[in-house]
Amino acid sequence: MLTGAPKGTKDMMPDQAYKWHYIEKAFEDICRRYGFTEIRTPEFEHTELFKRGVGDTTDIVQKEMYTFEDYGGRSITLRPEGTSPVVRAYTEHKLYAGVQPSKFYYNISCFRYEKPQSGRLRAFHQFGIETFGTLDMAADAEIISLAHDFIEEMGITDVELRINSVGCPQCRGRHREALREFLKPRYNELCDTCKARYEKNPMRILDCKSPVCQEIVKGAPLMLDYLCDDCREAFEELKENLDAMGIEYTVDPGIVRGLDYYTKTAFEFVTTKIGAQGTVCGGGRYDHLVEEIGGPSTPGVGFGLGKERLLLTMESCGVELPQPQGPDVFIVTMGREAKAAGARLLRELRQAGLAAETDIMGRNMKKQLKHANAIKAVKAVIIGDEELSKNSITVKDMETSEQISVPMDKVKEVLTVNR
Ligand code: ATP
Numbered sequence: 048m049l050t051g052a053p054k055g056t057k058d059m060m061p062d063q064a065y066k067w068h069y070i071e072k073a074f075e076d077i078c079r080r081y082g083f084t085e086i087r088t089p090e091f092e093h094t095e096l097f098k099r100g101v102g103d104t105t106d107i108v109q110k111e112m113y114t115f116e117d118y119g120g121r122s123i124t125l126r127p128e129g130t131s132p133v134v135r136a137y138t139e140h141k142l143y144a145g146v147q148p149s150k151f152y153y154n155i156s157c158f159r160y161e162k163p164q165s166g167r168l169r170a171f172h173q174f175g176i177e178t179f180g181t182l183d184m185a186a187d188a189e190i191i192s193l194a195h196d197f198i199e200e201m202g203i204t205d206v207e208l209r210i211n212s213v214g215c216p217q218c219r220g221r222h223r224e225a226l227r228e229f230l231k232p233r234y235n236e237l238c239d240t241c242k243a244r245y246e247k248n249p250m251r252i253l254d255c256k257s258p259v260c261q262e263i264v265k266g267a268p269l270m271l272d273y274l275c276d277d278c279r280e281a282f283e284e285l286k287e288n289l290d291a292m293g294i295e296y297t298v299d300p301g302i303v304r305g306l307d308y309y310t311k312t313a314f315e316f317v318t319t320k321i322g323a324q325g326t327v328c329g330g331g332r333y334d335h336l337v338e339e340i341g342g343p344s345t346p347g348v349g350f351g352l353g354k355e356r357l358l359l360t361m362e363s364c365g366v367e368l369p370q371p372q373g374p375d376v377f378i379v380t381m382g383r384e385a386k387a388a389g390a391r392l393l394r395e396l397r398q399a400g401l402a403a404e405t406d407i408m409g410r411n412m413k414k415q416l417k418h419a420n421a422i423k424a425v426k427a428v429i430i431g432d433e434e435l436s437k438n439s440i441t442v443k444d445m446e447t448s449e450q451i452s453v454p455m456d457k458v459k460e461v462l463t464v465n466r
Pocket residue numbers: 128159161166167168169171172173304305324326327328329330351352353354355356
């Protein structure tokens with residue numbers, strides 16, 4: 048074999064496809080119920096979008112992006128996350144000038160150069176939601192509620208919603224100072240990335256994955272204690288909204304989301320069932336991102352939900368999804384004329400909406416029936432030259448082995464009625 052799949056990628060094999068279809072259909076459906084419509088953006092963007100949109104003190108921008116120069120000399124990056132491209136499209140197409148709020152969902156692949164492990168891939172997939180144009184905490188509560196209901200509808204029982212506020216540029220300044228003060232005595236022990244963050248954006252240090260940095264930030268000043276009146280009120284409103292909807296949560300002052308432009312609300316849905324990479328869904332508010340990308344000041348709030356992690360969690364919760372059925376009909380033929388009649392019938396049945404198959408391997412009749420059995424066909428239609436001349440063919444129920452004789456021109460009727 049020339050080569051295997053690249054590290055950190057996973058083939059979705061056909062015998063797993065039904066699971067992906069199941070979650071995709073379910074996500075589409077819940078988005079419909081919540082009033083979100085789909086948006087699709089390209090797999091790659093200009094690199095500067097992510098530098099600005101995700102923030103250049105983040106892990107994503109500092110070490111995880113798949114960036115290359117195209118033949119036109121442009122710096123291009125494979126999409127590492129869904130929010131910045133949607134913000135770019137929203138701004139570019141001037142959707143801010145239309146009716147607000149704007150509510151979108153997406154179903155995308157993402158690319159990050161990470162250390163692959165269970166639940167952490169280099170090419171992975173996300174569902175996401177973005178709401179633009181409202182500062183009302185009802186919008187934050189709405190998307191949290193959507194994620195909550197979706198996760199619950201997927202049969203996941205062990206998951207915790209954690210919420211926090213990361214404040215706004217006004218109140219973050221004071222917290223940043225307090226944080227620097229706190230970290231100063233141990234500055235030299237910080238990893239190199241965090242040393243740089245110390246100056247630019249020390250809050251990011253709280254999110255560092257290095258065990259040393261994680262130990263150093265224990266007991267660090269909490270953003271929650273530094274919120275300005277506006278942010279504190281917003282956080283109270285968020286909690287009231289969630290309480291009113293009966294959604295349980297815990298306040299976790301340690302949550303700092305991956306993007307630099309998050310403001311106020313930050314949240315995660317975390318499970319203990321799939322090991323260290325337990326964050327199935329993460330999101331928050333980003334009231335300055337549209338402006339940062341060149342649009343008019345427009346608030347936004349959204350989340351990303353990892354499809355691989357969702358499926359892993361469903362599996363560990365013992366969720367069993369309906370297995371795909373075999374074809375409705377397998378047409379078994381013997382002889383030249385029968386084969387031609389079978390081909391005609393096959394097309395008719397498919398056009399009538401049935402899942403129908405026939406032999407394309409040149410097998411004899413016995414082997415055709417064996418194959419029909421192997422692919423779990425519900426019925427077999429058996430056509431032989433002789434039967435054809437009597438204008439009567441056999442319909443066999445593959446489960447009960449019961450056989451009936453049916454005139455050729457009634458076969459379609461019989462099969463569609465009994466489906
Ligand atoms: P983590 O803390 O696990 O690194 P993150 O903060 O980088 O997550 P986000 O950028 O918020 O994650 O992405 C939203 C969701 O996408 C995550 O909650 C997770 O379910 C999924 N996700 C993120 N990175 C990966 C990855 N490398 N492989 C698989 N799923 C991922």
